[in-house]
Amino acid sequence: MRVIGIGAGGHAKVVLECVRAMRDDIEVVGLLDADKEHHGQSVLGATVLGGDELLEKLHAQGVRHAFIGVGGVRDNAPRRRVFDNLLRHHFEVLTVISDTAIVSPSAVVGVGSVVCPGAIVAAGARIGRNVIVNTGAIVEHDCEVADHVHVASGAILAGGVSVAEGAHIGAGSTVRQGVSVGRDAVVALGAAVIEDVAAGTVVGGVPARPIRAGVSA
Secondary structure, three states: OHHHHHOHHHHHHHHHHHHHHHHHOOEEEEEEOHHHHOOOOOOOEEEEOOOOHHHHHHHHOOOEEEEEEOOOOOOOOOHHHHHHHHHHHEEEEEOOOOOEEEEEOOEEEEEOEEEOOOOOOOOEEEEEOOOOOOOOEEOOOOOOOOOEEOOOOOOOOOOOOOOOOOOOOOOOOOEEEOOOEEEOEEOOOOOOOOOOOOOOOOOOOOOOEEEEEOOOO
């Protein structure tokens, strides 16, 4: 199976290693990145071929699968745009699960999502499309994580947490059981969330309090 990767930064390295470990027949033909400074460089042996303008050509050459190596710090909109663009170009976006992650057989992981090394997705959890469950993150039982969310490294969603589309759960943060995090909300690094977070709101601290309020578009 021939695969193209999108992104050439640090997160792309993590996903690239996971993809190569998934199946013996995967051939990563290269990477694409919008930053021209990356073009021609090698990332763990994969050449950055150019930008998204090559997608149509690659598809015509028989490359039908892609993975998303674009991360997200607070803002997940760029990753969402990459996902939508791949679908428009008729690529099948790989769901990537590290061989060191633990995903319950009763959990659901959506198309294009990435479950990184050491992450745990527990029983009954539902992960949407194009989600990152980053290194060492825990999504406990019966959580509902919508599309385009990033659960950053070491973050913990306790049982029954609901995270709406586009939200960012910062590294090392904890969200108490049963709490809801609204669309495009941001939970800051190391926060302890014990109450619902409104859409578009940034919260931080222990316990977490609003840093900036807003309403998602």
